[in-house]
Amino acid sequence: MNNTTKKYQNNFIGQIINKDFKEDDKLSLHTRFPPEPNGYLHIGHAKSICLNFELAKIYNGKCNLRFDDTNPLKENIKYINAIQEDINWLGYKWHNNIHYSSEYFSKLYKYAKELIKKGLAYVDQLTKEQIREYRGTLKKPGKNSPYRDRTIQENIELFQKMKKGEFSEGEACLRAKIDMESPFIIMRDPVIYRIIFTKHHQTKKEWCIYPMYDFAHCLSDSIEGITHSLCTLEFQDNKFLYNWILKNTSVEKHPKQYEFSRLNLEFCILSKRKLSILIKKNVIKGWDDPRIPTLSGLKRKGYTPSSIRSFCEKIGITKQNSLIEFSMLEHCIRKELNKTAIRTMAVLEPIKIFLYNLDENHREIFTVPNHPKKPELGTHEILFTNIVYIDRSDFKEKYNKKYKKLKLGGEIRLRYAYVIKAEKIEKDKYDNIIQITCYCDINTLGKKSKNNKNPSVIHWISIKNVFPAEFRIYNHLFNIKNPEREKNFISYINPNSLIIKMGFIEKKVGKKIIKKIGETFFQFERIGYFCLDNIDSEKNKLVFNRTVGLRDLWNPEK
Template structure:
């Protein structure tokens, strides 16, 4: 589904670009989306993807996809493939070929040598811990490394030795020579190159020195002719280094960098490092677990590209950090699924109900709509017999005045069918109810009760028309608003983030699933919620349904 995102015509970045076009009417807008291939994309990346691609489309420019792959210790080809798949799924096309920072390694090496020749970079022998100590703090200025004033010739020789594998990992590094007394820590002689003996997914073993992200990122932007480089607010100070590097090397292009607020979503962690911890500790299954807000996790949960785009449109692009309500994300998918989902019945926690006044061989067929307001979505058949399943929570043995569903001596209507009255129950030896005995009034099909209020309506499935299925009900993974800000974030896990039920769907719906591309089907199980078929573990003989979202926003956090 293609949607026109109006919000990108009305934000501070759009206004900046608009002014730039007034100054230069021949400007060709070039943006880029530069993920590090060290994890899967999440909903925050979706915001950046929409911003960069939509602005490029708006101005008939183009958006590059570039993998900033400067750390082979954390990167993997599986992440590259997942990222490409997510961008395509969202409906965007990058400009021509995919770019990698690693394809610029030869040029980056030359630019590093240029800084050395200008006396603006040096090879340092301090350890990582010593560099951190020498750098100082926010309240204490840094101090110069004892190796800071080496000669240009010595630095060039040592840097070449670094490239040729002469030193061990961590033994030396290349640092920019800027200002150890700067009020900005990022400008206190940042590291530009370090040694890593690890095969790279693109360059294999050609290099053993790798540029730091800040060094490679700005030069890659300039090489590709990016006109507007967008990043989130936590990189605001890094812009000083971004501009310093470009101003001190002989490169023609000067991209402009602008910062916008990152997406912070309630009850969620979006840090790739923290998601990795959740996977390592087996709290979640993988990067596509429906309980986390990765794009693949949301897709597996039943979210659509248009619902994610609509969400990004609603939250907008600003410079103000804020914490977005999770209900806004759920609203976007609920609104869409309400329009297109097939209505059907499912019983998640079944209890058997026997209609004693109906013959065992009796069978009646009802034709019911797939959507009450969209006849174009068609109809399906349901079967009515004397033995059916209802959800266990739709019956109460003990009398409760406020309970309006099935109880002894009270009536309810079976959805699309007759009014029934519970008369007695049967239990097993442990005292668990195994069957409810009911009377069925066969004169009530499509009729209101005489001199009575309309009874409550419950859903059901005939035992004869049932197909066993697994249902996974997902809730928030954390019990606090902002777990991403907590050091001990694992202490705030919701123990009921997934509840698994084994119940039934209608057999006719199973046939529909077999005959169509089930990955694109969505269902509203009446009175329960919106569901999709799990695309990873579900099989023909064992259907697994993931709840995308409840019918209403009813999930309350217990403080």
């Protein structure tokens, strides 16, 4: 039994399933992942995807992909395609064909009529505002609609008129007749059908009445033979309606619903509605913006399917709501890239170093490892000349005693090369440093300096070995840990969520990338882990997104 199997079998849902198998030796586990096609999947959906698909795999069962497409006003075929791509990217394959709630519309209509004939549903003509007012509050019971006592025959005729399009939108709806004084508001005669005159992406113009999510969801589960319907805690009260509908219709199979805590991630918004607002207000550039936790955004940022599966496994499945540290997610991708990412050097904010004691034709080739601990990943060559670039952040004109990088009169080692000493600086008319003149101690290749036996090490690139690149440094989109709680969440946007640097990578590395553009991951030494942005990169300028920094901030003992 591997760790993944143990994790999923030992959580409370796995324990329930184990018990169910002991009580029914003929049980065949059947789960489903039922997204609404009204947006892109995010890391919270990944938690549910992993749970449903992993359980099906562990128990030799099946997992369906079903689009709960009951609201054509918000749905789009592009979301359907993106969701399929994301699930495949995560490494999962659904059972047989894709399912849609819309393929059961005829059956759902019959079940609705069945409730009417049993006196358990009625056509209501209150407005939306009146329905909300009549429903009451948590402290105040609801009151019956004046249309609640219509005869069965009258309700059947009115429901058929709804189906034929003889009512306008909002003029009538079908409600379940349950209990307007129920302590659970969901049970106070919920709407189960409404009128929408919009073309549906699957059924086109065949229907103008559409079942509500709660009505379609449980019946679709039953029709597909789902045994365990797993959802998040916000649907806990909906279980009462879920079971009521199954009990009062003639469906043969009654799935069991179990709830687990949804994923709440630090510094993130997971609400599709709020993410849509961020896109509309141009706060972010789209559903694949690397600053948001959609799967397409995380993928573009450089997260791998295995790192996301590892994260979902680590956070576990419980009934306890909590705010998960973002550093845990970063730990998962950093741990993976530390093993697989090619090491190379990049300079994000170039400043010129002139090594005055070397000839202008000085040229050396150093062979360096692609990974310090993995010789099987090979080596590559770097060029050393009398003019190199270093990062501007690695030199300070004004400094204190604790400053360990390059400074006037101080020594530093160039990674894989020599110790150099800064002797003079040149500035432009705006007082910006444009060149640092240094002495290169040619006796220090692989050896210690006489004056400084243990100088700090910085990265560099020869001026004759540069390839232009754009570096996108992504930080948290929000500057508070739990923006989801805030009504005016946009006011907490981090103005430094994206910082763009224009610099260089090694020429040979850049040319190799152009020849074979794909998922390419690097550790730019001393800077962080980066991936190539396949969307915005061009032949003459590559774009790299920072996936994660080098420092691991997650403490598993917390």
